[in-house]
Amino acid sequence: MTILATERLSIAFGGVRAVDEVNLEIEAGEVFSIIGPNGAGKTTLFNLISGVYAPDDGQVRLAGEDVTGLTSDRLARRGLSRTFQNLQVFFRMTAIENVMVGCHRHEHSGIIAELLHLPAIVRQNDASARKARAMLATVGLEQEADRPAGALPYGALKRLEIARALATEPRVLLLDEPAAGCNPVETRELEAVIRSIAATGVTVVLVEHDMRLVMNISDRIHVLADGKTLVEGTAAKVRSNPAVIEAYLGIHGSQEAAGVAG
Amino acid sequence: MAEFIQFAFSGLTVGAVYAVVAVGFTLIYNASDVVNFAQGEFVMLGGMTTVFLATAGVPLPAAAILAILLAVAVGVVLHRAAIDLARDASAVTLIMITIGASIFLRGAAQVVFDKRFHDLPPIFGTEPLRIAGATIQPQSLVVIFGAAAIVLGLSLFIDRALFGKAVTATATNRLAARLVGINTRRIVGFSFAMSAGIGALAGILVTPITLTSYDAGTLLALKGFAAAMLGGMGHAPGAVVGGLVLGLIESFSAGYVSSKYKDAVAFLVILAVLFAMPQGLLGRAKVERV
Amino acid sequence: MAGLARHRLAPVLAMTVLVLGAPLLFQSSYHYRVGALVLVFAIAACGLNLLMGFAGQVSLGHAGFLGIGAYAVAIGPAQFGLPSWICLLGGAAISGVVALAVGRPILRLRGHYLAVATLGLGILVNIVLSNEASVTGGPDGMNVARLDLLGWRIRDAASWYWISSFTFLLGAALGSNLIDGPTGRALRAIHDSEVAARTLGVDVAAKKLAVFAISAIYASVAGSYLALINGHVTPDVSNFLYSIELVAMVVLGGMGSVGGPLAGAAILVLLPQVLTILHDYEQMVLGLVIMGVMIFLRHGVVPSIAAAVARSRS
Numbered sequence: 001m002t003i004l005a006t007e008r009l010s011i012a013f014g015g016v017r018a019v020d021e022v023n024l025e026i027e028a029g030e031v032f033s034i035i036g037p038n039g040a041g042k043t044t045l046f047n048l049i050s051g052v053y054a055p056d057d058g059q060v061r062l063a064g065e066d067v068t069g070l071t072s073d074r075l076a077r078r079g080l081s082r083t084f085q086n087l088q089v090f091f092r093m094t095a096i097e098n099v100m101v102g103c104h105r106h107e108h109s110g111i112i113a114e115l116l117h118l119p120a121i122v123r124q125n126d127a128s129a130r131k132a133r134a135m136l137a138t139v140g141l142e143q144e145a146d147r148p149a150g151a152l153p154y155g156a157l158k159r160l161e162i163a164r165a166l167a168t169e170p171r172v173l174l175l176d177e178p179a180a181g182c183n184p185v186e187t188r189e190l191e192a193v194i195r196s197i198a199a200t201g202v203t204v205v206l207v208e209h210d211m212r213l214v215m216n217i218s219d220r221i222h223v224l225a226d227g228k229t230l231v232e233g234t235a236a237k238v239r240s241n242p243a244v245i246e247a248y249l250g251i252h253g254s255q256e257a258a259g260v261a262g
Numbered sequence: 263m264a265e266f267i268q269f270a271f272s273g274l275t276v277g278a279v280y281a282v283v284a285v286g287f288t289l290i291y292n293a294s295d296v297v298n299f300a301q302g303e304f305v306m307l308g309g310m311t312t313v314f315l316a317t318a319g320v321p322l323p324a325a326a327i328l329a330i331l332l333a334v335a336v337g338v339v340l341h342r343a344a345i346d347l348a349r350d351a352s353a354v355t356l357i358m359i360t361i362g363a364s365i366f367l368r369g370a371a372q373v374v375f376d377k378r379f380h381d382l383p384p385i386f387g388t389e390p391l392r393i394a395g396a397t398i399q400p401q402s403l404v405v406i407f408g409a410a411a412i413v414l415g416l417s418l419f420i421d422r423a424l425f426g427k428a429v430t431a432t433a434t435n436r437l438a439a440r441l442v443g444i445n446t447r448r449i450v451g452f453s454f455a456m457s458a459g460i461g462a463l464a465g466i467l468v469t470p471i472t473l474t475s476y477d478a479g480t481l482l483a484l485k486g487f488a489a490a491m492l493g494g495m496g497h498a499p500g501a502v503v504g505g506l507v508l509g510l511i512e513s514f515s516a517g518y519v520s521s522k523y524k525d526a527v528a529f530l531v532i533l534a535v536l537f538a539m540p541q542g543l544l545g546r547a548k549v550e551r552v
Numbered sequence: 553m554a555g556l557a558r559h560r561l562a563p564v565l566a567m568t569v570l571v572l573g574a575p576l577l578f579q580s581s582y583h584y585r586v587g588a589l590v591l592v593f594a595i596a597a598c599g600l601n602l603l604m605g606f607a608g609q610v611s612l613g614h615a616g617f618l619g620i621g622a623y624a625v626a627i628g629p630a631q632f633g634l635p636s637w638i639c640l641l642g643g644a645a646i647s648g649v650v651a652l653a654v655g656r657p658i659l660r661l662r663g664h665y666l667a668v669a670t671l672g673l674g675i676l677v678n679i680v681l682s683n684e685a686s687v688t689g690g691p692d693g694m695n696v697a698r699l700d701l702l703g704w705r706i707r708d709a710a711s712w713y714w715i716s717s718f719t720f721l722l723g724a725a726l727g728s729n730l731i732d733g734p735t736g737r738a739l740r741a742i743h744d745s746e747v748a749a750r751t752l753g754v755d756v757a758a759k760k761l762a763v764f765a766i767s768a769i770y771a772s773v774a775g776s777y778l779a780l781i782n783g784h785v786t787p788d789v790s791n792f793l794y795s796i797e798l799v800a801m802v803v804l805g806g807m808g809s810v811g812g813p814l815a816g817a818a819i820l821v822l823l824p825q826v827l828t829i830l831h832d833y834e835q836m837v838l839g840l841v842i843m844g845v846m847i848f849l850r851h852g853v854v855p856s857i858a859a860a861v862a863r864s865r866s
Contacts, residue, residue, distance in 0.1 A: 105753035484671065
């Protein structure tokens with residue numbers, strides 16, 4: 001079943017078509033990667049899908065429902081959440097508090113109950129805290145739960161964002177360059193985390209530069225260059241596609257690569 | 263028609279002062295991200311110091327120049343002794359410091375000068391001019407052209423002089439400016455000095471019309487700040503447009519609606535503009551990069 | 553004991569002790585009156601702290617809500633013969649409604665634009681209160697009937713001290729509860745990253761509006777108390793200088809700290825009292841104190857003291 005689809009999705013910034021008529025059809029439960037050289041429009045595409053930007057043209061459909069132009073919070077309530085390339089961590093809150101904000105979607109309370117700190121609120125706080133700890137455990141951060149996020153190292157913060165986004169219990173999880181700045185060990189750990197997330201049935205959409213991670217983990221790969229779709233397919237198909245090699249390495253580079261390979 | 267022109271001129275006159283205050287805000291904000299609530303006090307100091315020096319026997323032109331120099335000195339001290347000391351503090355803290363400075367300067371003016379209203383003689387006399395049937399005070403024109411000269415001079419300096427380019431660089435990206443060897447602290451200090459100087463000059467020019475007193479700076483700062491926002495924060499041409507527009511709205515609503523509610527109309531218009539254009543009249547919409 | 557210190561109501565408990573103990577130092581009804589004023593302003597500052605310190609939104613026009621509350625208990629009894637306490641609740645309701653009505657468009661603005669919009673709001677309230685003389689008595693203001701609770705006419709300073717204490721501590725406790733719950737976390741998240749908060753399902757606009765309305769109600773109650781304590785009200789209660797003073801109380805005391813509002817209110821109410829001996833130099837010293845505190849205790853008095861205590865312990 002197609003869980004996330006875009007049709008001719010486009011946006012331009014001051015004359016530059018950052019995303020140009022991109023069509024996606026992402027199946028439920030798969031791990032789908034979007035790759036492309038810098039400036040290809042990958043993060044912009046994420047921003048369009050997750051409601052940070054409103055598109056100039058085209059449509060976004062989530063589980064068949066037209067969600068084009070909906071704001072991020074409404075998309076989150078429909079089961080779509082994300083992490084950020086440039087970290088949008090709540091630095092002044094502790095790690096567990098960060099993840100508890102992710103539980104917000106499932107917390108239902110009236111303002112009066114909150115002001116009076118009624119037992120229902122206490123129970124809800126406890127439930128959210130338990131859930132947040134579990135999420136921190138899935139990304140290996142349970143020891144850091146009570147540390148202020150601002151004190152955590154970069155790699156931990158990337159994982160914190162994943163835990164936080166998972167707490168919303170999404171159907172679709174968008175990960176924006178989760179391996180950026182990670183060393184090989186951290187990247188392998190990340191790969192395990194993503195596999196375990198996918199194993200629970202969550203659809204994972206990945207924007208990444210780390211090719212080994214992408215090739216290892218993706219069911220399908222979508223290549224973007226200059227805002228347009230170049231090719232889509234399995235890892236093997238994409239890896240050997242000359243247009244993809246050219247987009248990444250340039251004409252001379254791809255000729256050199258061909259010379260080296262041949 | 264004559265009435266319309268009259269209101270337009272008085273609106274442009276007071277708008278010119280707002281514009282200069284707004285430009286002062288913008289200059290300091292661009293260089294340091296600080297909103298300087300003591301801006302209005304610079305204007306007040308210009309007028310009050312000139313009055314008191316003149317009363318003490320100093321010839322008017324010399325009194326004016328000394329007043330401007332005093333304001334500039336105050337601006338430099340404010341930067342060195344307060345803003346620069348706290349330069350790593352949060353925006354709110356820095357704004358609070360300028361508010362404290364504003365209270366201090368107002369209190370000092372109260373003690374050093376007095377609490378009464380004062381005026382200065384108009385430069386070209388009190389004989390009103392007749393333009394298209396309207397009665398215009400010549401000092402009005404002095405203020406308008408004086409403000410225009412100030413703004414033009416400042417923009418020429420920013421565009422042409424090397425130091426001016428350093429100011430632009432600091433405003434665009436402070437860290438990058440430091441990395442190419444620009445002494446950003448001196449730039450910020452300069453922006454304070456300059457804002458103080460132009461504010462004081464505007465204060466001297468407008469005192470013959472609006473009079474001055476120890477607390478004249480407060481409302482002026484508010485309106486200058488509002489004008490800067492109206493035009494688009496951090497955008498000098500916007501500050502000028504914002505100031506003139508604010509002055510004109512005030513004048514026309516005082517004339518055609520009610521003088522009691524002129525400030526209310528002005529702020530209602532500002533609110534309406536901000537609701538429709540959250541980045542101000544000339545400001546550019548900031549796309550948040552995530 | 554350490555567990556108690558970390559309890560969410562620990563700061564409120566500490567302030568309760570302070571507030572109960574302070575009268576031991578009072579030697580005249582004047583002291584009670586000053587104490588009452590500190591607490592009344594602390595109520596308003598507490599509400600503003602929720603908005604500025606936790607949610608990260610600025611308001612330069614909060615004295616407008618002081619004015620609405622103050623004039624509600626002035627006009628209500630005088631024009632409609634209603635008991636003062638009903639008018640107090642009415643004023644709070646009006647402030648809440650006004651906040652909800654103008655808050656939606658205003659809170660879409662950010663940073664300095666939001667500051668100017670709230671500034672304009674406060675000035676508008678001030679202008680209306682000054683000009684509609686037939687209802688409000690104009691710039692000279694009007695008299696306010698004393699509070700009459702079930703036949704007990706409250707006019708002595710000591711009674712007002714206890715009423716303000718109770719109200720402030722209650723307000724601080726409710727505020728602490730709010731911060732500790734889902735809305736509090738959502739507000740703090742909005743403060744750090746609105747974009748991220750939204751992607752987690754937080755209805756940012758609704759949350760900002762809610763805290764804006766709550767802070768307006770706190771200010772309104774404080775304004776009503778002010779009017780009832782003084783027996784008289786003028787439009788000045790809603791002017792820009794009071795708005796700035798409220799902001800100063802929050803910032804000097806320490807934004808985002810529970811004890812900050814009380815500390816800030818204490819500084820800015822007590823200092824002028826102390827400084828009257830300096831007569832004309834009062835404003836100069838006040839300005840210098842504000843600047844000094846901000847330069848040397850840049851996170852505010854309470855957080856700086858807390859940090860110093862933590863450092864000395866480690």
